[in-house]
Ligand SMILES: Nc1nc2c(ncn2[C@@H]2O[C@H](COP(=O)(O)OP(=O)(O)OP(=O)(O)O)[C@@H](O)[C@H]2O)c(=O)[nH]1
């Protein structure tokens with residue numbers, strides 16, 4: 001009998017930096033990407049614990065999340081571009097839509113505000129407000145800021161995911177900045 005490592009699902013709007021983050025988690029370096037057509041899967045170790053990351057391209061239709069991607073997920077990671085003030089409303093729609101049919105009480109959600117190296121970025125409080133996270137008392141969410149380009153906040157983000165998987169740390173509103 002084999003026991004699969006826990007599954008982490010990365011999703012979020014196009015161009016947010018999901019695949020760049022995935023490669024930072026895996027290889028600890030910046031690797032340039034092309035838009036993800038379907039899904040990238042990588043096994044990543046933290047403190048000798050394996051985790052399987054699924055990085056779902058933003059072109060995946062919402063119904064595919066339920067049919068193909070969400071099954072057996074242990075942690076949801078929603079990645080957005082923290083410098084994209086114009087499309088934060090779309091990001092919110094996507095987050096709420098994908099999670100609509102899921103029992104979120106037992107599924108930790110980590111929000112990653114990526115591209116923190118850009119000149120003009122939203123603060124965590126603004127992201128929390130714009131995504132409507134304070135209305136979701138049924139979600140166990142945390143927020144982390146990263147720059148996948150400059151390798152900032154990457155270890156904190158990975159640690160946060162690992163904590164959720166292996167130590168059930170699902171405190172609401174715990175934020176790393
Ligand atoms: N400035 C900046 N650019 C970044 C950062 N992370 C990623 N990028 C750039 O943003 C672009 C999109 O990155 P991807 O990782 O391909 O984005 P994605 O979310 O996987 O996009 P899809 O696969 O289309 O869903 C690339 O040009 C990256 O180099 C970051 O932290 N800062």
Ligand SMILES: [Mg+2]
Pocket residue numbers: 018019020033034035036055056057058
């Ligand atoms: Mg991608």
